[in-house]
Amino acid sequence: MKRSQSAAPIALLTDFGYRDHYAGVMKGVLASIAPGAALLDISHGIPPQSIAAGAIALGESWRFFPTRTVFLVVIDPGVGTSRLPIAVETRAGVRFVGPDNGVLSLAARAAGIRCAVRLESTRHRLAKPASTFHGRDIFAPAAAFLSRGTPLDALGSKLTRIKPLQLPKPDASDGAIRGEVLYVDAFGNLITNISRRDVARLQSSFPGKQVSVRIKHGAPMKILSTYGEARSGAILATFGSFELLEIAVRDASAATRLSCGVGAAVVARVAPS
Amino acid sequence: MKRSQSAAPIALLTDFGYRDHYAGVMKGVLASIAPGAALLDISHGIPPQSIAAGAIALGESWRFFPTRTVFLVVIDPGVGTSRLPIAVETRAGVRFVGPDNGVLSLAARAAGIRCAVRLESTRHRLAKPASTFHGRDIFAPAAAFLSRGTPLDALGSKLTRIKPLQLPKPDASDGAIRGEVLYVDAFGNLITNISRRDVARLQSSFPGKQVSVRIKHGAPMKILSTYGEARSGAILATFGSFELLEIAVRDASAATRLSCGVGAAVVARVAPS
């Protein structure tokens, strides 16, 4: 096997943090089984055990990676319980490996699930009795074998579905979209569940009217095209890099300024004429 | 030299943190001298100047990496003093480069020391007067030359021994093993110096009796096979991913809940019948 030509890239996403050696140990396993594969860290700083934050990070990331990439995702509050370890193949070409707890579901659904299997082949894992480190012993080996070209169905038996993640959906009625903050990034930007398409649909129902946005009980704001249109220190609403409505403060943290976090109510509404 | 075939992987472990460019500069040196080598970050977040934490992280990591891996370890409170810069070759095949302050000793001993040298060859370091950055000027070049195939003894003269790290050993007597917490990981799990083998030995001396575990003055606990056997929020004892007894709290931090840290007393004892 010609390594540098055929081993697919492996992208890592975990909540292991950067203090311990746990992510490093997984890289050792990957490099041992798939020596030619490029290892690409997405993040190991997902808030501990936050399945929703991991699912959003993966959902916003996967389409920017090479077609054959294998995503190794370990955000796994249920390690040691009955949740299944799985691998997913998609129509877009990317593959996903991780626990079946919803963390893979946003990305896998967007990429188009072609086939999913339960990881159960003992030939494709490290032999450890009663392991509590599935990232090392089950998920990393599976990802490395997929990178090397092992077919998905060699890893285990087929599943008919994977567990979905239920993110709160915005509610559109009466000339308004009622959503909420899904994610707060490290700059303090508040990313909502209201998409550019949701707003375009609202706008097309009320041609000629302006849409304004409020967070909690704040003042209504226009939606700007870029951060640069706001003055330094001003609160603003714009569509972020992933086409979701974002509330931000130019050159500062909106989370701090507005004392808002995940779950805060955000409403987009056509202005009364 | 065909780079992608012959340059061995280099794994990095430091206490440099993630804010500064110091770990990055070492990668530049590695990529300059050994351009084909895979660079694998284990962690740069070891608690500053904590030789014991670094030694444990390395001791738990090395066996999961490819056989030829060169480990570049820079946890070096004594930089600029008389401690020696060294490189070690092992029977297991892996190589270690770092300061001779004990940080390499757990891993090197487990891998079987075949030969150790003092890094003194001026042809295999960056020329800097009175450098205080040995990671960049001495250790990274040595690791890169080993990765490229430079023989160990070209780097300096042989040493008869490397400095050992004295970790506290558990005491086994009177039907009990008295140990302590060695390491607290980022999830707040308390990793002790009592191994699965220590407990098995105790158990075999008292057949049919149950072993229970206490930390400080807490209630006795059975040893569970997996985290999943405990209820959310419960304190539990189990063997962790590295076969050492761990005290954890399901879905929370044991360190916070029990106000325990490195050095806290842990006892495994056969229950009175």
Added chain:
Amino acid sequence: MKRSQSAAPIALLTDFGYRDHYAGVMKGVLASIAPGAALLDISHGIPPQSIAAGAIALGESWRFFPTRTVFLVVIDPGVGTSRLPIAVETRAGVRFVGPDNGVLSLAARAAGIRCAVRLESTRHRLAKPASTFHGRDIFAPAAAFLSRGTPLDALGSKLTRIKPLQLPKPDASDGAIRGEVLYVDAFGNLITNISRRDVARLQSSFPGKQVSVRIKHGAPMKILSTYGEARSGAILATFGSFELLEIAVRDASAATRLSCGVGAAVVARVAPS
């Protein structure tokens, strides 16, 4: 194109932090466009929006990387404003990609600017309307195309100059050099703008006299050759790994001990005879 031979390494330096997936998404873009390129993280932990800290980190790092390295630098408080996205080719061989806000200037000047262009070719970016994530959509693609061998002038039109960064210069007069702290590293070391060469020049004007250093109103200190010459806990002055005068505390944080940060006054002076 033979990837492993010709794709140049790409070194990443950002203030994105380690919690979000933003740096990871850039790696996906890089690996998609330049699949054979080694991706080398310098740091993603530069203090948010600190152009000076990023410029110093890059200025101290670039010369330790391979000659053909492309540096992808995204510290960009002005994203969405009129600041230009640029790429720079140097006489030393390295290339720089980032915003024209001064963050590239210390390194680019030291490496010798041969040519700079404004990134404007739509064929060499990701097509996104009103993007606020230039790292992903403009800078990463440009870096990846340079790594693959795309000539600089294919990326956009030439610029006659790039924006300089004005760092405070030390003042030398009356047998003294008056400088200040430029940067505080993660160990609490205080790195000043007084270079070894500045001090050598002072010394050569006053042969036979000793130079001593004071920070704020502290006691005068001799300049030591290494940290090891100081006792544990002692305040010391030495030339750091980048030939700049550093104030440190052996085995502790000088920033904490002296309550000093960026801007604190530091004076090197010949001792009265």
